[in-house]
Amino acid sequence: xxxxxxxxxxxxxxxxxxxxxxxxxxxxxxxxxxxxxxxxxxxxxxxxxxxxxxxxxxxxxxxxxxxxxxxxxxxxxxxxxxxxxxxxxxxxxxxxxxxxxxxxxxxxxxxxxxxxxxxxxxxxxxxxxxxxxxxxxxxxxxxxxxxxxxxxxxxxxxxxxxxxxxxxxxxxxxxxxxxxxxxxxxxxxxxxxxxxxxxxxxxxxxxxxxxxxxxxxxxxxxxxxxxxxxxxxxxxxxxxxxxxxxxxxxxxxxxxxxxxxxxxxxxxxxxxxxxxxxxxxxxxxxxxxxxxxxxxxxxxxxxxxxxxxxxxxxxxxxxxxxxxxxxxxxxxxxxxxxxxxxxxxxxxxxxxxxxxxxxxxxxxxxxxxxxxxxxxxxxxxxxxxxxxxxxxxxxxxxxxxxxxxxxxxxxxxxxxxxxxxxxxxxxxxxxxxxxxxxxxxxxxxxxxxxxxxxxxxxxxxxxxxxxxxxxxxxxxxxxxxxxxxxxxxxxxxxxxxxxxxxxxxxxxxxxxxxxxxxxxxxxxxxxxxxxxxxxxxxxxxxxxxxxxxxxxxxxxxxxxxxxxxxxxxxxxxxxxxxxxxxxxxxxxxxxxxxxxxxxxxxxxx
Amino acid sequence: xxxxxxxxxxxxxxxxxxxxxxxxxxxxxxxxxxxxxxxxxxxxxxxxxxxxxxxxxxxxxxxxxxxxxxxxxxxxxxxxxxxxxxxxxxxxxxxxxxxxxxxxxxxxxxxxxxxxxxxxxxxxxxxxxxxxxxxxxxxxxxxxxxxxxxxxxxxxxxxxxxxxxxxxxxxxxxxxxxxxxxxxxxxxxxxxxxxxxxxxxxxxxxxxxxxxxxxxxxxxxxxxxxxxxxxxxxxxxxxxxxxxxxxxxxxxxx
Numbered sequence: 080x081x082x083x084x085x086x087x088x089x090x091x092x093x094x095x096x097x098x099x100x101x102x103x104x105x106x107x108x109x110x111x112x113x114x115x116x117x118x119x120x121x122x123x124x125x126x127x128x129x130x131x132x133x134x135x136x137x138x139x140x141x142x143x144x145x146x147x148x149x150x151x152x153x154x155x156x157x158x159x160x161x162x163x164x165x166x167x168x169x170x171x172x173x174x175x176x177x178x179x180x181x182x183x184x185x186x187x188x189x190x191x192x193x194x195x196x197x198x199x200x201x202x203x204x205x206x207x208x209x210x211x212x213x214x215x216x217x218x219x220x221x222x223x224x225x226x227x228x229x230x231x232x233x234x235x236x237x238x239x240x241x242x243x244x245x246x247x248x249x250x251x252x253x254x255x256x257x258x259x260x261x262x263x264x265x266x267x268x269x270x271x272x273x274x275x276x277x278x279x280x281x282x283x284x285x286x287x288x289x290x291x292x293x294x295x296x297x298x299x300x301x302x303x304x305x306x307x308x309x310x311x312x313x314x315x316x317x318x319x320x321x322x323x324x325x326x327x328x329x330x331x332x333x334x335x336x337x338x339x340x341x342x343x344x345x346x347x348x349x350x351x352x353x354x355x356x357x358x359x360x361x362x363x364x365x366x367x368x369x370x371x372x373x374x375x376x377x378x379x380x381x382x383x384x385x386x387x388x389x390x391x392x393x394x395x396x397x398x399x400x401x402x403x404x405x406x407x408x409x410x411x412x413x414x415x416x417x418x419x420x421x422x423x424x425x426x427x428x429x430x431x432x433x434x435x436x437x438x439x440x441x442x443x444x445x446x447x448x449x450x451x452x453x454x455x456x457x458x459x460x461x462x463x464x465x466x467x468x469x470x471x472x473x474x475x476x477x478x479x480x481x482x483x484x485x486x487x488x489x490x491x492x493x494x495x496x497x498x499x500x501x502x503x504x505x506x507x508x509x510x511x512x513x514x515x516x517x518x519x520x521x522x523x524x525x526x527x528x529x530x531x532x533x534x535x536x537x538x539x540x541x542x543x544x545x546x547x548x549x550x551x552x553x554x555x556x557x558x559x560x561x562x563x564x565x566x567x568x569x570x571x572x573x574x575x576x577x578x579x580x581x582x583x584x585x586x587x588x589x590x591x592x593x594x595x596x597x598x599x600x601x602x603x604x605x606x607x608x609x610x611x612x613x614x615x616x617x618x619x620x621x622x623x624x625x626x627x628x629x630x631x632x633x634x635x636x637x638x639x640x641x642x643x644x645x646x647x648x649x650x651x652x653x654x655x656x657x658x659x660x661x662x663x664x665x666x667x668x669x670x671x672x673x674x675x676x677x678x679x680x681x682x683x684x
Numbered sequence: 685x686x687x688x689x690x691x692x693x694x695x696x697x698x699x700x701x702x703x704x705x706x707x708x709x710x711x712x713x714x715x716x717x718x719x720x721x722x723x724x725x726x727x728x729x730x731x732x733x734x735x736x737x738x739x740x741x742x743x744x745x746x747x748x749x750x751x752x753x754x755x756x757x758x759x760x761x762x763x764x765x766x767x768x769x770x771x772x773x774x775x776x777x778x779x780x781x782x783x784x785x786x787x788x789x790x791x792x793x794x795x796x797x798x799x800x801x802x803x804x805x806x807x808x809x810x811x812x813x814x815x816x817x818x819x820x821x822x823x824x825x826x827x828x829x830x831x832x833x834x835x836x837x838x839x840x841x842x843x844x845x846x847x848x849x850x851x852x853x854x855x856x857x858x859x860x861x862x863x864x865x866x867x868x869x870x871x872x873x874x875x876x877x878x879x880x881x882x883x884x885x886x887x888x889x890x891x892x893x894x895x896x897x898x899x900x901x902x903x904x905x906x907x908x909x910x911x912x913x914x915x916x917x918x919x920x921x922x923x924x925x926x927x928x929x930x931x932x933x934x935x936x937x938x
Contacts, residue, residue: 262728
C-alpha cells in the first residue's frame with residue numbers, strides 16, 4: 080500500500096508544472112490565476128503530507144520513472160529527509176503564495192507584472208521538489224536549473240534598476256555554480272559510468288582516494304555557492320534584499336536550503352566518512368561569525384535578515400560536519416525550523432514595508448504603537464531565530480551544541496562556542512531592529528517616510544507635533560477626507576500568522592519532530608536503506624562493506640547506531656528507547672527549562 | 685578509455701577564455717565568458733563519453749563497446765537547452781541594464797557603499813547624554829540641548845543650523861532641503877540619470893533600498909492616487925539627498 084502511494088511521488092513535480100501551464104493560460108484573469116495556483120499548491124501539499132506519512136515508518140522508497148530500473152532510468156527517491164523537506168517547502172510556499180496574491184490584489188504598484196508571478200512561482204516549486212526527490216545527480220542538476228531559472232525571473236520582477244543590478248550578480252554566480260556542478264557530474268560520469276546516486280555510493284568507493292577527493296570537493300564547492308556558506312556567500316546579501324518581500328521570503332526560506340540538502344546528500348550518501356569534516360567545521364564557524372557580524376552593520380531589515388540567513392546556514396553545516404546521528408538529526412531539525420522562521424521574518428518585513436513605506440531601521444519608529452499586531456508577529460520569529468528558550472530555535476541549537484559537546488574534539492568545542500556567540504549576536508541584531516523600528520517614537524526618527532508619519536497621525540487622531548514642515552496644517556485639512564494608509568489586509572496577515580504559528584508548533588511538536596529527524600539521520604548515515612530501496616539488497620551490502628573498508632583506511636565512519644540515538648548523553652533514558660525518546664533530548668540537557676521539556680512532551684500524540 | 689586530445693585542448697582553451705572574460709566588468713564580456721564556459725562543459729561531457737562508435741540502436745552481433753554511449757549526449761542536450769535559456773535571459777537583462785543606466789557594466793551596490801561609509805560613531809547609540817543636575821529646571825528647558833547640538837553636527841560638513849522652537853523642540857534645518865527646487869515632469873524624469881552619467885541605482889537620491897515611495901517611480905507604476913501626498917513624498921525624499929544624513933536630527937520634545 081505504501082509503495083502504491085509513494086509511486087505518486089512524481090506528481091510533486093508534475094502538479095506544479097501543470098499548474099504553471101494553467102496559470103499561464105489564465106494570464107488575463109488574475110483571480111482565476113490565483114485560484115488555480117493556490118489550489119495546485121494545496122493539492123501538492125496534501126500529496127506530500129501523504130508521502131511523509133508513507134515514509135514515516137518505512138523509510139526510503141524509490142520510484143522508477145517510466146518503469147526503467149535503477150541504474151539506467153530516472154529514479155526518484157523519497158526518504159524521510161526528502162519527504163520532510165517537501166512538506167515544509169510546500170507549506171512555506173503556500174503561505175507565501177497567499178501573501179503575494181493578497182499583496183498583488185491590494186496594491187499593484189509594487190513594480191512588477193503580477194501576471195507572470197504565479198506561473199513562475201509554481202515552476203520554482205517544481206524545481207525545488209525535483210531537487211528534493213532526485214535520485215540521480217543529473218536530475219538534481221536539472222532540478223537546480225529549473226528553480227534557478229524561475230528565481231532569475233522572480234528576482235528581476237519588474238526590471239527596475241536595483242533589481243537588474245542585483246539580478247546580474249545573482250545570475251552570473253548561479254551559472255558559475257551550476258557549471259562547477261556540471262563539470263563534477265561529467266567527471267564523475269567519466270570515472271564511474273553512472274550518475275545514479277545509489278549506484279555512485281557503491282562505485283565511488285572503488286576509485287582512487289585522491290580522485291574521490293577532487294570529485295567530492297568540486298561537488299561541495301558547487302553546492303556551497305548555492306547554500307551560501309561563508310567564502311561563497313557574498314552574492315546572497317547583495318541580491319536578495321532588492322526583490323519584492325514574498326519573493327525574498329521564499330528565496331531565503333528555500334533556495335539556500337536546497338543547497339544544504341544537496342550538501343547533506345553528498346556528505347552522507349556519496350562520500351561518507353569524515354574526510355572533509357574539519358573543513359566543513361571551519362567553514363561552518365566562519366559562516367556563522369562573518370555572517371552575523373555582517374548583519375550587525377546593516378540598517379535595512381531585509382539586509383539584516385539576509386546576513387542572519389547566511390550566518391545560520393553555519394549551524395546546519397556544523398551539525399553536518401560532526402557526521403554523527405546527533406549532529407545530523409539536529410541539522411535536519413534546524414533546517415526545518417529555519418526555513419519557517421526566516422520566511423516568516425521576511426513576510427513580516429513585507430508587512431512593515433507596506434505599513435511604513437520603508438524597511439530601513441534608520442527611518443522607522445513607533446511601529447509597536449502603530450501596529451501592535453506587526454510587532455508581535457515580528458517579535459516571536461525574531462526571538463525564535465535568536466534561540467530564546469521556549470522556541471524551536473533554542474531546541475535546535477541545544478541539539479547541535481549537545482552533539483558538538485559529545486564529539487569531544489577541539490574543533491567541535493570551537494564550534495560550540497561559536498554557535499553560542501552567534502546566537503547572542505543574533506539576539507543583539509534582532510533587538511537593535513526591535514528598539515529602532517518598534518520602540519522608539521516616530522518623533523525621534525530622522526526622516527520618517529510620509530506613510531509612517533501619516534499612519535501615526537491617523538493613529539493618534541490628533542495633530543502630530545513632530546510632523547515635518549507644515550504637515551500639521553495639512554493633516555488637519557485632510558483629516559476628514561483621508562483615513563491614512565490602511566493597515567495590512569487579512570490576506571497579508573493571515574499567512575504570516577500561519578507561518579509564525581507553524582514556527583511555534585515546532586516547539587510543541589519538538590519531540591516527535593526530533594525523533595523523526597534522528598531516524599532520518601540514522602538512515603542517511605547508514606546509507607543502506609536508501610541504496611536498498613534503489614538497487615536492492617546486494618548493492619546495499621556492498622555499500623555496507625565500503626564503510627568497513629573506510630574504517631580500515633583510517634577514515635572514521637558513522638558511529639554505531641546503538642549509542643547515538645536520541646538521549647545519547649543521558650544513559651538513564653536509555654539509548655535503546657525508541658518510543659519514549661521524544662522530547663527528552665534538548666530538554667534534558669538544560670536543567671533550568673522544565674517548562675519547555677513539558678511543552679515538548681505535552682505535544683506528543 | 686581513449687581521449688581525443690584535440691577536443692581536450694579545445695575545451696581547455698574555451699575554459700581559459702571563459703574565465704578570462706568572466707573577470708571583466710563589462711556585462712557583454714561576462715555573458716560571452718559564460719557562453720564559452722557552458723559550451724566547454726558540454727564538450728567535457730562529450731569527452732567523458734569515451735570513444736565514438738555505432739549509433740546506440742541494438743544490432744545483432746555487435747559488442748556493447750562498439751556502440752557510443754548515448755547518455756552523455758542526452759546530458760549535453762539538456763545542458764545546451766539550459767544554457768540557451770540562461771543566455772537569452774542574460775541578454776534581456778543586459779539590454780534592460782543598458783536601457784536604464786547606459787552602462788554595460790557590473791554596477792556597485794550603493795547600499796553596500798553606504799554601509800561601508802557609515803561612521804563607527806552613531807550619534808543615537810553612542811552620544812553621551814548629560815545628566816540632569818538641577819531639580820528646578822525650567823519646564824521648557826532641555827537638559828540635553830547640548831545633545832541636540834552634538835548629534836546635529838555632522839563631522840564631515842560641520843555644524844548644521846539648529847533652531848530652537850518656542851515649544852522647546854529643536855529643529856535642524858538641512859541645507860540641502862533649503863536649496864530644493866520644485867521638480868517638474870514627474871518622478872520618472874527625476875530618477876532617470878543623464879546619458880552615460882550615472883550607473884543604475886546610484887542616481888542621486890537613490891541611496892537606500894527602494895521603498896514604496898520610490899517604487900512608485902518604476903515604469904510600470906500607476907499614477908499616484910493622491911497627487912498631494914505624492915508631492916509631499918518627493919519633498920521628503922529630497923531631504924535624504926544630502927551627505928551624511930545620519931548627522932542631522934529632527935527631534936521633538938514629545
